[in-house]
Amino acid sequence: MPDKKPTIPDMFKPEDFTLSEPPPPVLYKYMVADRVKDVLDGGMVRFTHLLDTNDSFEVRKTFRQFAGPRFMEIMKSAALAKMTPDYIEQQIQKKLAEAGLNIPSTLVRELLQQKHGMSIEEFMRSQMGSLIEMFSGGLNLAKSPEEFLTEIGSILLCFSLSERYDIPAMWAHYGGNHTGFVVAFDTDHAWFESDKNPAESKLQKIKYLDDQNDELFDDLQAAFSSKATDWAYEREWRINCAMKQVEKTINLGANKIHLRSFPPETVTSVIVGAKASNETVERIRDVLKRKYRHARLQRTIPQRMTGTFVLKDI
Known part of the structure; x- marks a missing residue:
């Protein structure tokens, strides 16, 4: 199981x-x-x-940082699970509609393949790591574990x-x-x-x-x-x-x-x-x-x- x-x-x-x-x-x-x-x-x-x-x-520092390797692994796994072929196709169609472009999504895929040398799925996955790392760094800077735990202790x-x-x-x-x-x-x-x-x-x-x-x-x-x-x-x-x-x-x-x-x-x-x-x-x-x-x-x-x-x- x-x-x-x-x-x-x-x-x-x-x-x-x-x-x-x-x-x-x-x-x-x-x-x-x-x-x-x-x-x-x-x-x-x-x-x-x-x-x-x-x-x-009772309220003490139980962890050193919010986001580390474990957090990034969870985020990446969640993002990959979301990034299904149907989801990506929906996003392409959405962006084309927002731009007022009446062209097939297959053409968009071909253009991206030529530009980046990889499929749109591969390109999005390649960018995911840096985006998650940037988000994780911001999370650690937004509030310290001490501040967060003290806040939780005061409201819970x-x-x-x-x-x-x-x-x-x-x-x-x-x-x-x-x-x-x-x-x-x-x-x-x-x-x-x-x-x-x-x-x-x-x-x-x-x-x-x-x-x-x-x-x-x-x-x-x-x-x-x-x-x-x-x-x-x-x-x-x-x-x-x-x-x-x-x-x-x-x-x-x-x-x-x-x-x-x-x-x-x-x-x-x-x-x-x-x-x-x-x-x-x-x-x-x-x-x-x-x-x-x-x-x-x-x-x-x-x-x-x-x-x-x-x-x-x-």
Whole structure:
């Protein structure tokens, strides 16, 4: 089976990039106990600007230049695919019509053959390399990777989830030291579907690396959906969005909280931490009875001799 040809994403809609394999069937969001009212009862989750996440180096220089050999290869391949005999014939006819010339295209081809010693197809291909190289140089001069990535970081927001519910460091850092809870989301739900293609997911897998790539198209996932390897334990996936997709903003002065609603059907279960209080458990149980009757309520039980958790329905 032939390799899938690389495609160039729409730079103006980075929230729609497709940069990774399909997500696992369930992803998890760790939360502190205070979020029961806001998230479960309120039915909204927070989307955070990339520049405002808890990673000081969330937005960093992941590639040295926009356009290099890889970019030129992609552009050349795209141009060659476009340059079919029918397309070239259409362009000749178009130019003749614009010039008001009523002559056969075969005559034009013969004249070009005499002038350049090659067919029009060969001539266009011979000029392609220099044109793409000139365009690539202009692209690198137009904006630096630092400027571009900072701009993306200021306009793009994300909602982060994890592949696993049983990561001790995640419970410690995001789950109130096991007193909070985890919401399990069904990634097959339409809420996660791409707006452009329902067969694809909006979820993007985070790649973990510390090095820079030479150019943007060496690894698009590394360029736009990556973090340093120190964060690899999070096993993170994300939905990205633009401000126009935010439904509610809470203004806290210097800080702003941007919220979007999610359908109750996306939630498959709520998992409370091993140290969650009876009050937290009962608050969650009440919300599930009212708004998420299909969802299970479970608790993590640490298995200290094996360093694992098991889930118990409660």
